[in-house]
Amino acid sequence: MKRCSTILINKNISGLAVLFMTVWMLACTPAGTSGSGEVLVRVYDKYLYASDLEGVIPQGASARDSLTAVRAFIQNWVDKELIVRKAEENLPEEYQDFSNRLEEYRNSLIIFEYEKMLVRQELDTNISMEAILEYYDRQKKNFKLREDILDLQYLVLHQDSPAIRKFRQYVRSEVPEEMDSLALYSSKYAVSFSIMDDHWLELDEVTEILPVESYDYRDFNANRRYLEVKDSVFIYMVYVRDYKPVDSVPPVQFVEEVVKKIILNKRKKDLIRNMRQTVLQDAIEHNQVEIF
Numbered sequence: 001m002k003r004c005s006t007i008l009i010n011k012n013i014s015g016l017a018v019l020f021m022t023v024w025m026l027a028c029t030p031a032g033t034s035g036s037g038e039v040l041v042r043v044y045d046k047y048l049y050a051s052d053l054e055g056v057i058p059q060g061a062s063a064r065d066s067l068t069a070v071r072a073f074i075q076n077w078v079d080k081e082l083i084v085r086k087a088e089e090n091l092p093e094e095y096q097d098f099s100n101r102l103e104e105y106r107n108s109l110i111i112f113e114y115e116k117m118l119v120r121q122e123l124d125t126n127i128s129m130e131a132i133l134e135y136y137d138r139q140k141k142n143f144k145l146r147e148d149i150l151d152l153q154y155l156v157l158h159q160d161s162p163a164i165r166k167f168r169q170y171v172r173s174e175v176p177e178e179m180d181s182l183a184l185y186s187s188k189y190a191v192s193f194s195i196m197d198d199h200w201l202e203l204d205e206v207t208e209i210l211p212v213e214s215y216d217y218r219d220f221n222a223n224r225r226y227l228e229v230k231d232s233v234f235i236y237m238v239y240v241r242d243y244k245p246v247d248s249v250p251p252v253q254f255v256e257e258v259v260k261k262i263i264l265n266k267r268k269k270d271l272i273r274n275m276r277q278t279v280l281q282d283a284i285e286h287n288q289v290e291i292f
Contacts, residue, residue: 041074043081048074115272123271125264132259136252143258145250148203148217151242153195154210155186157235163189164235171195171239172226191234198253200244210236217245 037050056073057066088096136143155167163185170182179195186193206212211229220243227238244250252259283289 041078043078044085046081048077052077115275118275119268119271123264123268127260127263131263132256133252135259135263136255140249143250143255145244145246145248147246149200149244149250149254150203150206150215150220150240151198151200151251152206152238152240153193153199154239155193155195155237156191156210157189157237158191159230159233159235161189161235167237168228171237198251200251200254206238210238212236212238215240217243 039047039049040053041048053070053073057069061069153171155171157164157167161167166181166185167189170178170185173179173182182195186195201209203215206215211231212227215227220240225240227236227240229236229238242251244254280289
């Protein structure tokens with residue numbers, strides 16, 4: 001039987017020697033042979049082999065960094081084995097039996113993975129606008145705005161843009177032909193723009209996009225809905241189509257994604273609950289469950 005050599009990590013052994021021996025043994029040990037090869041450290045009847053250090057040294061690491069990584073790994077391994085040994089010696093037997101907990105943990109993982117697979121395969125993720133509106137109408141009282149939101153469209157133009165007068169007219173218009181012209185002019189002349197319907201933004205988001213110093217619900221109610229701001233380069237045109245103050249019910253467009261997540265989560269719970277009920281009923285019908 002081959003005699004195992006033992007390496008102790010202390011100040012009496014050169015760090016470079018430890019590194020050299022470790023790297024040499026790792027290089028000479030076939031990949032995938034964890035728990036084989038030269039013994040590096042022994043703690044009671046537990047052994048750390050050279051092959052156990054495979055992957056510890058980062059690729060391209062310097063000698064100093066490699067030495068640090070090896071020392072840390074070995075020291076952590078020694079500390080862990082010593083503490084485990086101490087615990088095993090001092091803990092009563094009943095505290096060392098983890099079979100029930102391991103079985104429960106395994107069962108929980110299996111159930112979790114199966115339910116995840118079931119959801120991935122069978123969950124209907126298509127949510128119609130009709131379903132969204134139905135949920136919104138039933139639950140709208142539970143949706144409250146935490147800050148003001150605005151439905152607006154805006155344009156950012158160079159100050160020498162040739163179509164500024166047209167933009168001032170079109171950005172506030174609800175005439176279909178002029179709205180079409182706004183889209184055409186925006187794509188041609190605007191530096192940036194948003195002219196979508198129901199483009200709801202929180203007030204803080206507006207101030208991040210546009211240099212609007214102040215705007216609130218009183219301005220909106222006073223029919224001050226068109227804003228124009230200039231800086232040294234650009235003209236910013238903003239038209240506020242609607243405004244919802246804090247604590248009011250938001251429009252469905254603003255909470256649409258939230259409602260979708262709620263509906264999906266409910267479908268997921270229903271799918272899992274129905275699966276569990278079906279499994280139980282099937283087992284009872286086939287006499288696989290008996291309650292004594």
